Amino acid sequence: MTEAALLSSISSAVTVKGATKIVGVFGDPIAHTLSPKMHNFAFAQLNLDFIYLPFLVHRENLKSAVESIRNLNLAGVNVTIPHKEAILPYLDELTPLAQAIGAVNTVWNRRGKLIGHNTDSPGFLTSLKEDGKFDPRNKRAVILGSGGTARAISAALLESGIKKLVIVNRTFERGQTLVSQLKKFSQQPEIYAAKLSAEILREELRNSDLFLNATPTGMDTTALAFQAEKFLSPHLFVFDALYAKATPLLLAAQRAGAAYLGGLGMLIRQGALSFSLWTGVEPPVNFMRQSLENK
Ligand code: NAP
Numbered sequence: 001m002t003e004a005a006l007l008s009s010i011s012s013a014v015t016v017k018g019a020t021k022i023v024g025v026f027g028d029p030i031a032h033t034l035s036p037k038m039h040n041f042a043f044a045q046l047n048l049d050f051i052y053l054p055f056l057v058h059r060e061n062l063k064s065a066v067e068s069i070r071n072l073n074l075a076g077v078n079v080t081i082p083h084k085e086a087i088l089p090y091l092d093e094l095t096p097l098a099q100a101i102g103a104v105n106t107v108w109n110r111r112g113k114l115i116g117h118n119t120d121s122p123g124f125l126t127s128l129k130e131d132g133k134f135d136p137r138n139k140r141a142v143i144l145g146s147g148g149t150a151r152a153i154s155a156a157l158l159e160s161g162i163k164k165l166v167i168v169n170r171t172f173e174r175g176q177t178l179v180s181q182l183k184k185f186s187q188q189p190e191i192y193a194a195k196l197s198a199e200i201l202r203e204e205l206r207n208s209d210l211f212l213n214a215t216p217t218g219m220d221t222t223a224l225a226f227q228a229e230k231f232l233s234p235h236l237f238v239f240d241a242l243y244a245k246a247t248p249l250l251l252a253a254q255r256a257g258a259a260y261l262g263g264l265g266m267l268i269r270q271g272a273l274s275f276s277l278w279t280g281v282e283p284p285v286n287f288m289r290q291s292l293e294n295k
Contacts, residue, residue, distance in 0.1 A: 021051075022051055022075060023078075027083065030055065041288070062090070066114065076277065088102070093113060105120045106274040122269070125156045134210065141166070143167055146171070165182070167182075169195070213240045239262075271283075272285050
């Protein structure tokens with residue numbers, strides 16, 4: 001490489017300066033995350049002096065990691081598996097939406113005050129609307145999982161006028177806790193919890209219009225939930241929060257003749273909302289989408 005070519009390649013790379021604002025994502029595992037790629041591409045396109053970094057945070061280190069947002073003057077972070085609920089007590093303030101959902105995926109450092117918000121819930125709804133194939137109003141849904149993502153998606157479904165919501169989870173008690181919180185959110189729909197088993201999935205999916213996966217199990221083809229293929233049929237709409245294009249569940253939905261949607265649109269939309277919170281700038285959604293097209 002000539003000296004001129006070398007200099008030009010250096011100048012087009014991310015430049016971190018003394019005043020560069022740092023944001024990132026706390027999670028465990030974290031190596032799979034696409035968020036740094038999406039946000040750093042968007043910062044570069046808008047010429048914003050920000051950088052987005054992945055942080056591997058084990059459960060036992062979450063409290064000190066949250067303190068470091070203030071101590072290291074990070075502008076904010078996203079929070080992912082498994083910290084979305086556990087982070088609540090360590091924050092200074094929650095937005096009404098994060099409070100109602102009981103899960104935080106975005107923290108904003110406002111002059112040393114750590115504010116927890118949830119962009120997963122509106123991000124999910126926007127991506128469903130953008131896709132345009134399924135309207136949850138007056139429909140029946142089965143959601144697999146009871147963690148932070150299941151909370152956000154459940155709240156979005158209640159807001160959209162769902163008629164019935166069944167929470168199927170490996171740990172029954174966790175599902176029950178979520179159901180009692182959702183009932184405070186809205187009294188209208190029929191909501192109950194069930195323990196994950198093949199029989200329960202078969203029975204509940206027979207009487208449902210929508211099946212949503214809000215667990216990380218999609219990469220494990222032997223997981224009980226993903227024997228779901230046996231229970232899928234063309235009358236169902238299937239959503240997988242995982243953002244790989246071809247998860248085992250989505251492939252099973254395709255084979256069963258069911259319409260389906262993956263989690264990539266939700267990832268982009270929740271990220272766009274976090275982006276505008278941290279930067280105060282209109283999110284460049286098309287650039288964010290473009291950054292993930294050839295992931
Ligand atoms: P979380 O709070 O840790 O909850 C995980 C849930 O998955 C729990 O209900 C857990 O059940 C269940 N689970 C875990 N392993 C399981 C297994 N082997 N079999 C059955 N159930 C299992 O995690 P989260 O933050 O909600 O994230 C869930 C997934 O959603 C992750 O894969 C994440 O990447 C994805 N996600 C995608 C987007 C997007 O924008 N597309 C946004 C957020 C999250 P127990 O209660 O029994 O432990």
